[in-house]
Amino acid sequence: MADVALRNITKRFGAVAAVRELSLTVNDGEFLVLLGPSGAGKTTTLRLITGLETPDTGSVMIDGRDVTRDPPGSRDIAFVFQQYSLYPHLTVYDNLAFPLRSPARRVPEPVIRKRVEQTAELLHIASKLNNRATRLSGGEMQRVAIGRALVRDPSIYLMDEPLSSLDAKLRSELRLELKRIQLELGATILYVTHDQVEAMTMASRIGVIKDGELLQCGTPREIYESPSSRYVASRLGTPQINFLPARLLSEVAVPPGTETVGIRTEHLRIGARNGGAMVGRVHRVEHLGEQNHVHLDYKGETLVTLADPHQPLQAGQEVELHLMHPLCFDSAGQRVAAAAH
Incomplete structure (x- = not known):
């Protein structure tokens, strides 16, 4: 794992500033959650880290190395999207193995099998390895999508609201699973969501973001008990403050x-x-x-x-x-x- 630092990042799309002078550090082994509504700049921030977007100003550092202009493939990042994005014609095993069979990595098949089986055990889907993706429930498909990132052992995992399309019961179960896995692996995760319950239950730290600006970053307890503004106070708490x-x-x-x-x-x-x-x-x-x-x-x-x-x-x-x-x-x-x- 590695730490990731954004330094005074700004990204505009025409007249709209999607991210404004954003500085943020995700520490090695940390589970940091960016919390904000739709259009706050959360996904754009992830895309800037992974190299799918290039900042207008500022820099992206991974493990102390400036990767601002590096292509996405060289950044050693795994991205879990909101949608499952599985290959429907492949089995669970082959979906999990797919990232390791990339020509850029050339991982030997015995190593692939070991990593896939270990990841499947971690996610409680070992019994589904021979099933096609189309024969899975929504929760199982999301586990496979997360597993496809976990087999990589990258510097950092970026997760873009991966649980938002699941029902309430599954979301609750997978929140616990994801936090357990992160602690067991010591993984560095930057997770974005609009769901305050996800932020409060999973995060080591929460960054509250609005209109591309990071308003406050701290532990869930710090954000809840000592918000820097009325807006930050309104983002946490059920019922609302x-x-x-x-x-x-x-x-x-x-x-x-x-x-x-x-x-x-x-x-x-x-x-x-x-x-x-x-x-x-x-x-x-x-x-x-x-x-x-x-x-x-x-x-x-x-x-x-x-x-x-x-x-x-x-x-x-x-x-x-x-x-x-x-x-x-x-x-x-x-x-x-x-x-x-």
Whole structure:
């Protein structure tokens, strides 16, 4: 494995800047996830690393070597695409072996067999090696697509939303499998997704990207607990973080310059009225088994919080609200540091 560094990369397509002055390092053995919506520049970033696109400015470094102008074939990169891209007329074995039979590599057949069988065991598809790709389920096809990259043992794996076309149950299973494999192999992976659950559960670090700009990069816990901006705060958390205008919270001490207060659902507690200053009204309750999502009206704003499923609540009921660990943002949406005590 190797580390990969992007240094002040910019890539434009006509008048559109797909990537803007992006600097990022993926450390050796790290699972780094780029998180952002469609059009944020995630796939373009992968294509710049692999050499399918050339940056207008900036450089791409792999293991300390400048590969910015090198052809894709010389970069020792494996790419897992969103679609499976399997050869339907070939067996699982031959699909996995295909990258190793390239004239550029000339791997001996005994070595190919060993690598294919080891990879199939790792992905739990050893019993499917003689099946044609058309006889596989969606989850099995995605395992083969990932396996075709794993047999290569490249410097870095680039993965472009490889689980997005699977159903929720399979996505959950393969998230665990992919993280397990990465840890067992010590693989370096740069993974892009718009799914915050994938980012939170798999990443060593998360880079939040918007309009081609990397806004913040840190561990999942750092991004969640200490977001640099209102936008970053909104990318993580289910239900989504609540935002309230600071003017509605005169009873809450906030640092100067605070325009908006962000409140994570687990940091908004509700209870029976007992003389507290913040009073909201229950709008509706979503019963989700192990917890309830409670939708509240507070001074014309909507809030969502979590509640014990056995807590008696009903629409129209007035409740006291208690805030903990509020996040403060200025008029531009940037984080305002809490005042030192």
